[in-house]
Amino acid sequence: MIYITGDTHGDFTRFSAKRLRRTGMELTKEDYIIICGDFGLCWAKDKTFEYHCKNFAEKPYTILWVQGNHENYDMIGEYPLEEWHGGKARHIIRDKVILLERGQVFEIDGKTFFTFGGASSHDIQGGILDRQTVDFAEQKRRADRNYLPYRILQESWWPQELPTEGELQEGLRNLERYHYEVDYVITHCCASTLQDRINAGTG
Structure with missing residues (x-):
C-alpha cells in the first residue's frame, strides 16, 4: 500500500506506531509513505539527525519524499544519485528513506509516479x-x-529550491517515454494559477 502525506518540517510524530494504529494503519515492509516536500530530515548532521535516522531505519515501511523549498540542498547533494524503480533517487537511509529526484517517473506497486519537488519560498x-x-x-x-x-x-535557504532548465527538460523527456500518462504526480506545490483556481473553488 502507498500512503501520501504533506510537509513534516522535522516533526515525525505522525509516523509513530501508536499514532498510526489509532488511524487503523498497520504498516509492513511492503508499504510506502510518500512525503510531498519539506520533510525536514536533512537539515543538519547533528545528534537529532542521527536519532531520526536510527528511528527510521527500524521502521518496517519505506519513506519516499520529494524536495520542498525548506530543505538543506547542500546536505541532500552529498548523497549520490542512484537508479531506483526506474528513476533517479538518493538513498538517505538505505532502503528506508529515499529521495525521489525531480523529473523522474517511478514504477511502484504497479503504479507510475512522476516526481517534481521544489517550490519558491x-x-x-x-x-x-x-x-x-x-x-x-x-x-x-x-x-x-x-x-x-x-x-x-x-x-x-538554497537557490536549488527552484528547478533548473536541465531538470525541466529531463522531466519532459521522461514523461514522453510514458506518452505523458502517469497515474500520479508527486510535487510540493502546484502552479500559482492552479492554486488560485482551487482557492476560488473552480479547480
Missing part, C-alpha cells in the same frame, strides 16, 4: 541574507525590527 519578505556581505548585521536588524521573515543563504 514565500517566507522571505525580509530578504535572503548573506553572512558574507558587509551589511549582513544591519539587514538582519532591519528585518527583525520590522518583524519580517527572512532566510540566510546556505543556512536556511
